[in-house]
Amino acid sequence: MATRDFPKSEERPAAMGVIDQLRDRFASLSPSLQQVARYVLDHPNEVVTQSMRTVGQHAQVPPTTLVRFAQTCGFEGWNPFKQALTADMGLASEAGNQYGERARSLLGRAQDQQLTAEMFAMQRSNLDVTEQHSAARLLTAAQLLETADQVHVMGMRACFPVAFSLVYVYRLFRRSVHLLEGMGGVREMQLRAIDAGDALVAISFAPYSQETVHAVELARARGCKVLALTDSLASPLSLAADETLLFAVNSPSFFPSVTAAQALSESLLEVLVSRAGPQAVARIDAAEGELHDSGVYVQPVRK
Amino acid sequence: MATRDFPKSEERPAAMGVIDQLRDRFASLSPSLQQVARYVLDHPNEVVTQSMRTVGQHAQVPPTTLVRFAQTCGFEGWNPFKQALTADMGLASEAGNQYGERARSLLGRAQDQQLTAEMFAMQRSNLDVTEQHSAARLLTAAQLLETADQVHVMGMRACFPVAFSLVYVYRLFRRSVHLLEGMGGVREMQLRAIDAGDALVAISFAPYSQETVHAVELARARGCKVLALTDSLASPLSLAADETLLFAVNSPSFFPSVTAAQALSESLLEVLVSRAGPQAVARIDAAEGELHDSGVYVQPVRK
DNA sequence: TTTTTTTTGGATCATATGTTCCATGTCGCA
DNA sequence: TGCGACATGGAACATATGATCCAAAAAAAA
Numbered sequence: 001m002a003t004r005d006f007p008k009s010e011e012r013p014a015a016m017g018v019i020d021q022l023r024d025r026f027a028s029l030s031p032s033l034q035q036v037a038r039y040v041l042d043h044p045n046e047v048v049t050q051s052m053r054t055v056g057q058h059a060q061v062p063p064t065t066l067v068r069f070a071q072t073c074g075f076e077g078w079n080p081f082k083q084a085l086t087a088d089m090g091l092a093s094e095a096g097n098q099y100g101e102r103a104r105s106l107l108g109r110a111q112d113q114q115l116t117a118e119m120f121a122m123q124r125s126n127l128d129v130t131e132q133h134s135a136a137r138l139l140t141a142a143q144l145l146e147t148a149d150q151v152h153v154m155g156m157r158a159c160f161p162v163a164f165s166l167v168y169v170y171r172l173f174r175r176s177v178h179l180l181e182g183m184g185g186v187r188e189m190q191l192r193a194i195d196a197g198d199a200l201v202a203i204s205f206a207p208y209s210q211e212t213v214h215a216v217e218l219a220r221a222r223g224c225k226v227l228a229l230t231d232s233l234a235s236p237l238s239l240a241a242d243e244t245l246l247f248a249v250n251s252p253s254f255f256p257s258v259t260a261a262q263a264l265s266e267s268l269l270e271v272l273v274s275r276a277g278p279q280a281v282a283r284i285d286a287a288e289g290e291l292h293d294s295g296v297y298v299q300p301v302r303k
Numbered sequence: 304m305a306t307r308d309f310p311k312s313e314e315r316p317a318a319m320g321v322i323d324q325l326r327d328r329f330a331s332l333s334p335s336l337q338q339v340a341r342y343v344l345d346h347p348n349e350v351v352t353q354s355m356r357t358v359g360q361h362a363q364v365p366p367t368t369l370v371r372f373a374q375t376c377g378f379e380g381w382n383p384f385k386q387a388l389t390a391d392m393g394l395a396s397e398a399g400n401q402y403g404e405r406a407r408s409l410l411g412r413a414q415d416q417q418l419t420a421e422m423f424a425m426q427r428s429n430l431d432v433t434e435q436h437s438a439a440r441l442l443t444a445a446q447l448l449e450t451a452d453q454v455h456v457m458g459m460r461a462c463f464p465v466a467f468s469l470v471y472v473y474r475l476f477r478r479s480v481h482l483l484e485g486m487g488g489v490r491e492m493q494l495r496a497i498d499a500g501d502a503l504v505a506i507s508f509a510p511y512s513q514e515t516v517h518a519v520e521l522a523r524a525r526g527c528k529v530l531a532l533t534d535s536l537a538s539p540l541s542l543a544a545d546e547t548l549l550f551a552v553n554s555p556s557f558f559p560s561v562t563a564a565q566a567l568s569e570s571l572l573e574v575l576v577s578r579a580g581p582q583a584v585a586r587i588d589a590a591e592g593e594l595h596d597s598g599v600y601v602q603p604v605r606k
Numbered sequence: 607t608t609t610t611t612t613t614t615g616g617a618t619c620a621t622a623t624g625t626t627c628c629a630t631g632t633c634g635c636a
Numbered sequence: 637t638g639c640g641a642c643a644t645g646g647a648a649c650a651t652a653t654g655a656t657c658c659a660a661a662a663a664a665a666a
């Protein structure tokens with residue numbers, strides 16, 4: 001057994017928490033034990049709260065493995081490990097009576113994190129506004145794209161990420177989707193591909209990028225439908241578009257937040273997927289390896 | 304018995320937490336039950352963590368009284384009460400994951416309206432989870448970047464948009480920020496720029512992209528600090544990183560949502576901005592024209 | 607290939623846990 | 637004082653829990 005390969009709990013440097021210990025040892029654990037470690041790292045509070053069997057079920061591992069895991073980490077058994085983890089999380093019994101004070105000190109410290117809280121609050125608010133404005137129109141927007149021969153997507157600067165990820169996912173279940181990224185200054189060449197029967201998804205917010213507005217005008221002139229993802233019905237994009245989806249970019253900082261735009265784009269994708277039918281789903285399954293961040297799953301390193 | 308004096312759990316106002324409920328009821332409890340209540344209020348984490356008998360011993364009360372206490376408060380028994388308290392303390396096993404499972408089963412359903420609502424709800428949930436996991440660590444993450452000579456940012460495929468917009472905004476108030484985009488297959492060349500004293504921001508989620516993992520390993524080998532933006536403390540990125548910020552990618556559809564990752568990146572930027580000091584703000588003002596979607600403001604068209 | 611070693615999970619067991627039942631204790635009132 | 641209503645805690649029980657053992661499976665070595 002590998003237990004003796006690891007120093008016992010009292011020999012380990014006390015400064016290091018259980019969680020950090022885990023991260024260090026992670027690589028040298030067996031696959032199942034890594035699975036447990038992953039679950040412990042991802043759901044420490046459940047581990048501390050729930051029973052061994054419950055945790056095992058959620059981590060898809062028999063209770064036996066949990067015991068082995070704890071022992072491999074240098075503890076007598078599961079309960080000692082649980083207690084150590086509890087202590088590491090600042091939930092130890094001793095600290096218990098200070099919980100009220102601790103919480104209060106967290107409140108006092110909250111000023112440091114007020115900015116962050118404000119940011120997240122604003123993003124939530126943007127999400128709300130965006131959903132309210134656009135949820136009802138997602139269906140017709142999706143239909144516009146579905147009836148198009150080719151779909152071109154364009155977003156500049158801050159909107160480029162949204163355009164990119166829209167194309168990245170859309171491509172997984174539809175071939176005729178293209179990103180007008182203009183690499184090497186050849187956007188004019190790409191714009192020539194726009195034709196009647198196509199659709200252009202134009203993404204921009206105030207102040208609207210010249211290039212995107214120009215592309216919309218060109219598309220209209222050629223009889224190409226336009227779906228605008230923008231911040232106002234009065235934006236030049238929306239005024240020239242056949243369909244408009246609105247998003248909010250409010251931010252407590254000096255730069256606008258594109259989080260809601262990203263969310264809107266993903267929602268549009270979801271509608272497209274759900275309407276794409278079985279054959280698209282089949283293709284999705286075939287491309288499963290490409291779905292996430294990479295097509296190549298990288299196994300955690302083992303010594 | 305006093306039980307019927309108190310409304311059953313389903314009648315209670317859901318908005319009120321268990322702890323607040325307790326404070327209200329306190330006066331109307333019998334002495335022993337008050338003793339329990341006091342202990343619960345003073346040591347909620349022990350109550351959540353330890354067993355009934357242990358708690359009883361510490362509260363100097365037999366287990367029987369604990370059951371009576373829970374029932375008097377309108378719960379079926381001790382465990383339901385414990386769970387409610389757990390949830391109230393924000394230690395409930397995260398809804399995100401179970402939610403993800405549940406939502407995935409909705410794929411076949413073609414009720415677009417509902418799917419859209421589901422999508423937004425999940426993005427909100429991702430935002431919550433992300434904030435809870437990472438808000439506290441944003442500060443140290445920001446410090447890591449500030450002390451670096453050069454900052455390199457890398458995100459592949461679905462994570463590329465996040466990397467791009469991080470660099471796009473960061474560049475507005477700091478020159479030494481670089482995107483490792485590998486255009487034309489020259490990433491190896493770009494990686495050579497990574498050096499000791501620098502920092503690498505690596506963005507990826509499961510299954511982790513080979514290229515990003517490789518970049519992290521290379522950075523470590525060269526003495527370059529690593530900040531990981533990823534989905535798990537057990538991810539290969541986090542395991543090799545000096546600092547980790549977590550985000551959730553749950554989605555009701557087949558593709559993961561990077562909305563929360565985008566939000567996290569923007570929050571990190573905001574912390575960086577707020578700490579950058581006056582001279583950076585001055586530069587921000589000078590570059591104001593570049594801040595938004597375009598440097599060129601396009602007046603909305605007037606008919 | 608075969609053999610050896612390691613890893614994994616089901617069956618099992620002693621114990622701890624949450625609960626119920628009932629006897630005892632306590633308080634208020636006649 | 638005695639009586640009834642309520643509060644309290646001990647004993648007992650069915651069950652869940654954490655741990656051990658052992659066989660099957662998988663991986664590594666020969």
